[in-house]
Amino acid sequence: MDRLTEMEAFATVVDQGGFTDAARKMGISKSAVSKHVSSLEARLGARLLNRTTRRVSPTEIGLAYYDRARRVLNDAGEADALVTSMQSAPSGLLRISVATDFGVNHLSPVLGEFLKEYPEITVNMVLNNRYVELISEGFDMAIRIGELEDSTLRARKLITTTKRMIGSPTYFQKYGRPTKIDDLNDHKLLHYSNQASGNVWKITAPSGEKRQVRTAGWLTVNDGQSLLNAAVSGLGIAYLPSFLYREALEEGLVEEAIPDLPVENLGIYAVYPPGRFTQPKVRAFIDFLVKSFADKQPLIW
Template identity: 35%
Template sequence: MDRIDAMRAFTTVATEGSFTRAAERLEMSPQLVSKYVSQLEQHLGTRLLNRTTRKVHLTEAGTRYWQGAQQILDEIEAVESQLGDMQESAQGRLRVSAPVSFASHHLAPMLVEFQRQHPAVSIDLQLNDRKVDIVEEGFDIALRIGHLRSSSLIAKRIAPVRLVTVASPEYLAEHGEPARLEDLQGHRYLRYSYVENDAILPMHRWLREKGISLGNEVACNNGDVLVHAAIEGGGIAIQPTFITGPAIAEGKLKVLLEEHEPEPMGLYAVYAHRQLMASKVRSFIDFMDGYFGDPPYWDRF
């Protein structure tokens, strides 16, 4: 016996005062309605309705059960209605995980504009460069940068991420500007060291693959620090243009060895399910798609 169906059958009979009218309202046969009510009475071990040939009446136990059952059914209907509204219109709390540097530079205007268009959505943005488990940690969406491996998660590419080799004009004036890969030999290197994160792939690996032996280095797990160090003349860095773009445009950094750029990566929105996706998630992904432009605005220097 389905308890909810039996409750619904019983309360409808009690409200309508007739098995026939209850059956019409529920769009099922009178026999099935009667079966549900009989099964419910057997389950409860008490009679809920006194039946006559013309009408049914609630027993004392039936009156008490009807009040509680109606309240339960009303609450179920309210919850289902709320979920339906959430599917039809974007609302509720959206939990997003994003890389620290990208979010610091580029997410604030986007989030503000998204909320203007979807005021019923609240946003909980958590910044972390590690790869979060979006299911275990309760995130709706994770923004990730890299070459994504296959997984059970769904990933939508939002924008390309270009990597460039840069140094300040002052550093190059003092140490020389490399024109070939071999000229990097002995230069100071500002290395991204968050090796747990395969979003920004460890760039020293790329240099080793090219057979380049570097001099003293500064290693840091934050790209912004490395870019600022490069601007101050600390060495050569390989960082995304979404961080370096403004400094390149202002002449504080110079792009080197463009013909040897590492393979571009991508900014991806990663989420758990494609089917029955909450409207807040679908709306956020649709909003991000194309928001940064093609090419992204940070590459227009």
């Protein structure tokens, strides 16, 4: 007899508490279930079930075997489901976490095209400016910008953006323009409150040396667009990715604070739970984003 069928018959008898209910669950006769269990016990050379006229219960050996058998059966079921899902069109609810700035400006505009391409997928996009725990909070994936923290999550790079210090012409007219990193100590800096490093800017000097600048400012906020608005208003110097400030720079609303400094590159990543198998809906969305952002260059958004 088939070993997996024997396991299934035995595990179902334990789950259902008897042969009659197990037979009903499996859709076969009671005698067939009994034959499968007897064959299993004969092959193993051990009694797995205590049988009485009133009830059936696993022996000590049977209980130990049940734990392993149930795991094997669950894995087999997942393997079958995996093959089925890989052959079918991506579908189901896709729950995404993304920073508000990037979600509003660059993810929202392309979602309509994605949903038209994959009509069996529904999207729940959560915009927030905090680090979410994907698995415990029920997210399928997240879009993260900058250096990734050590994690068991899988990641795929979507595109690269740049990060520069910017301020308004009126600010520079009033307070002067910094010419080197040390000059920032005399300026009003606009900080992003959700940075793990706090109010510290990590800047590369012309020599390639990594410098850290910690200076208090007039404003600390957890939203990049608000920092850009503050910089445009002349409240100080902000350190922002190009996908936020590029349009304001082209319109002359802001200028680079220290243009001679090396450009800081930031990766934009799709991160998702670990495992050898990526859900089709997640894989479809990541592939779509890679294609959608293919024409984006680090300095051109």
